[in-house]
Amino acid sequence: MSHDVALPGSAAPTDEDFAVSSARAAVRRRKLTVTGVRLLLVAVWLGSWELSATYLIDPFYYSKPSAIGGKLVDWFTRTTAFGSIWTQISYTLQEAVAGFVLGGVAGVLLGIVLGRSRFVADVLAPFIKAANAIPRIVLASLFVIWFGLGMSSKIATAFILVFFAVFFNAFQGAREVDRGLVNNARILGAGRAQILWTIVVPSATSWILASLHSAFGFAIIGAVVGEYSGADKGLGLLINNAQGTFDSAGIYAGMIIITLIALVAEWLLTLLERRLLRWRPAVSGSHDVQI
Amino acid sequence: MTSETVPVIELVGATKRFRSASGGVHTAVRDLDLTVAAGEFVAVVGPTGCGKSTTLSLVSGLEPPSHGRVAVNGREVTGIPEGVGYMFQADAVLPWRSVLDNVALGPRYRGATSSEARDRARDWVGRVGLGGFEDYYPHQLSGGMRKRVALAQTLVNEPRILLMDEPFSALDVQTRGLMQAELLRLWSGTGAAVVFVTHDLEEALVLADRVAVMTAGPATVKQVFDVRLPRPRDAEEIRLTSGFLDVYREVWESLREEVQITRERMSGRVA
Numbered sequence: 001m002s003h004d005v006a007l008p009g010s011a012a013p014t015d016e017d018f019a020v021s022s023a024r025a026a027v028r029r030r031k032l033t034v035t036g037v038r039l040l041l042v043a044v045w046l047g048s049w050e051l052s053a054t055y056l057i058d059p060f061y062y063s064k065p066s067a068i069g070g071k072l073v074d075w076f077t078r079t080t081a082f083g084s085i086w087t088q089i090s091y092t093l094q095e096a097v098a099g100f101v102l103g104g105v106a107g108v109l110l111g112i113v114l115g116r117s118r119f120v121a122d123v124l125a126p127f128i129k130a131a132n133a134i135p136r137i138v139l140a141s142l143f144v145i146w147f148g149l150g151m152s153s154k155i156a157t158a159f160i161l162v163f164f165a166v167f168f169n170a171f172q173g174a175r176e177v178d179r180g181l182v183n184n185a186r187i188l189g190a191g192r193a194q195i196l197w198t199i200v201v202p203s204a205t206s207w208i209l210a211s212l213h214s215a216f217g218f219a220i221i222g223a224v225v226g227e228y229s230g231a232d233k234g235l236g237l238l239i240n241n242a243q244g245t246f247d248s249a250g251i252y253a254g255m256i257i258i259t260l261i262a263l264v265a266e267w268l269l270t271l272l273e274r275r276l277l278r279w280r281p282a283v284s285g286s287h288d289v290q291i
Numbered sequence: 292m293t294s295e296t297v298p299v300i301e302l303v304g305a306t307k308r309f310r311s312a313s314g315g316v317h318t319a320v321r322d323l324d325l326t327v328a329a330g331e332f333v334a335v336v337g338p339t340g341c342g343k344s345t346t347l348s349l350v351s352g353l354e355p356p357s358h359g360r361v362a363v364n365g366r367e368v369t370g371i372p373e374g375v376g377y378m379f380q381a382d383a384v385l386p387w388r389s390v391l392d393n394v395a396l397g398p399r400y401r402g403a404t405s406s407e408a409r410d411r412a413r414d415w416v417g418r419v420g421l422g423g424f425e426d427y428y429p430h431q432l433s434g435g436m437r438k439r440v441a442l443a444q445t446l447v448n449e450p451r452i453l454l455m456d457e458p459f460s461a462l463d464v465q466t467r468g469l470m471q472a473e474l475l476r477l478w479s480g481t482g483a484a485v486v487f488v489t490h491d492l493e494e495a496l497v498l499a500d501r502v503a504v505m506t507a508g509p510a511t512v513k514q515v516f517d518v519r520l521p522r523p524r525d526a527e528e529i530r531l532t533s534g535f536l537d538v539y540r541e542v543w544e545s546l547r548e549e550v551q552i553t554r555e556r557m558s559g560r561v562a
């Protein structure tokens with residue numbers, strides 16, 4: 001740009017409108033093709049599974065799509081071995097969300113504090129490394145002993161998994177804050193707290209959000225694994241029970257429900273991320289129309 | 292300037308050493324002597340890497356000197372002195388804030404209410420010629436526009452001392468000329484002291500009352516030249532006058548040797 005003070009929207013509207021609408025149409029066409037190919041892939045996969053399970057392999061071990069579908073219909077229209085499917089879903093979901101929120105908040109807070117304080121970080125570094133090296137799934141058994149068979153032991157497992165995922169990113173994000181931005185803020189008159197709120201937290205946000213995507217997956221894993229180790233309700237119990245009765249369709253059905261929950265959560269997180277990071281330039285692969 | 296008044300900026304024998312990457316000690320600037328009076332526009336020129344940015348960081352209080360004295364308004368610099376504005380060499384606008392919110396930062400930090408800060412910011416956004424772009428994010432602006440945001444962000448605090456580190460060097464020639472003219476317009480009548488670092492001698496002479504030439508690193512002030520060109524100056528016209536060419540030749544004579552030394556060192560390092 002040779003003169004950088006062009007008035008916004010001063011270009012000829014017709015030309016621009018045309019370019020935008022044709023670019024939009026191209027994007028729409030592409031999306032349609034992509035979706036079509038995806039559906040085709042799923043159909044081929046399920047079809048070949050169904051066929052081979054009917055004629056080639058033993059459906060007792062590998063189950064088959066129709067049996068899994070039947071199982072899901074059964075669960076949702078009648079009931080599971082432990083009561084309504086919705087009770088199981090809501091139970092697992094509550095545990096996962098509680099672990100996610102608590103672990104996320106704790107991870108962000110501690111990550112930012114340690115990221116900004118050399119001294120505390122130096123003191124705590126070996127302990128954190130050690131804690132991180134503990135195989136966390138084993139903790140689920142310990143938590144059952146500590147907190148009993150109720151929700152709190154599952155929340156604790158989800159918490160631990162989420163905490164470490166978020167903590168390391170928040171720590172890194174708080175550490176990598178551009179010194180120039182901090183110095184600029186100091187010159188402009190910012191105190192420590194103001195620098196934390198207006199510089200450190202926003203610049204760590206993209207790191208933190210990136211970790212939250214995998215963290216919700218971890219929260220569900222934590223809840224389900226916790227239920228495996230002992231529970232009276234939940235999707236993990238359902239799957240564990242299916243395993244105990246050699247009901248492979250039940251395992252798949254439980255897996256599908258958990259996957260759907262994770263996908264919905266992922267979608268919600270993406271919305272949050274877009275909202276919080278709207279200041280960022282559109283990266284390639286996003287759905288913004290570029291001409 | 293009368294000699295009785297306390298200089299706004301005073302560097303006496305200021306030396307700054309850094310620990311170098313190899314564990315040794317690297318002297319960035321040594322025995323700096325420089326005084327700047329209120330309302331004075333001083334340009335600092337010198338070869339690349341000689342220590343110009345370091346000099347500004349000493350004055351701003353972001354780095355303490357290893358030796359010598361740095362004083363602002365007659366007081367030894369310990370923290371960031373009151374009334375200092377600093378436009379950094381690298382882009383320092385917040386990418387997650389709109390133009391308006393970026394400019395409103397200073398007043399907000401200094402305790403203004405949100406609406407008060409935004410009013411002042413809106414005024415300054417207009418003054419630097421960005422009216423209509425208040426809600427844009429930095430990545431949606433051109434490089435020149437981002438520099439204007441940084442300028443407004445600094446000026447909204449109405450600094451008595453303005454430190455500028457190669458603010459326009461990344462801009463194309465036309466935009467740079469435009470920004471120089473605007474800087475002179477915004478500065479005139481404020482009575483602020485300006486220290487303007489540049490490697491562009493022409494720019495230094497267009498803007499400044501005095502030009503300090505620094506030696507090849509570790510830098511010290513080699514010579515200070517008075518630029519006796521009338522004000523108000525037309526940033527575009529003045530470069531063509533004969534008075535300008537005379538002082539240009541004189542300062543360039545002094546600067547050229549230092550540039551030459553730096554160039555030789557660099558090619559020596561490459562070879």
Ligand SMILES: Nc1ncnc2c1ncn2[C@@H]1O[C@H](COP(=O)(O)OP(=O)(O)OP(=O)(O)O)[C@@H](O)[C@H]1O
Binds near residue numbers: 317318339341380
């Ligand atoms: N924080 C630091 N730690 C170590 N060395 C530094 C630091 N800051 C600057 N230096 C060194 O001090 C010297 C002077 O740096 P400075 O940035 O002041 O140069 P400059 O004159 O501004 O250069 P340019 O014109 O390229 O901007 C350089 O050799 C640089 O490597």
Ligand SMILES: [Mg+2]
Binds near residue numbers: 343
């Ligand atoms: Mg520099």
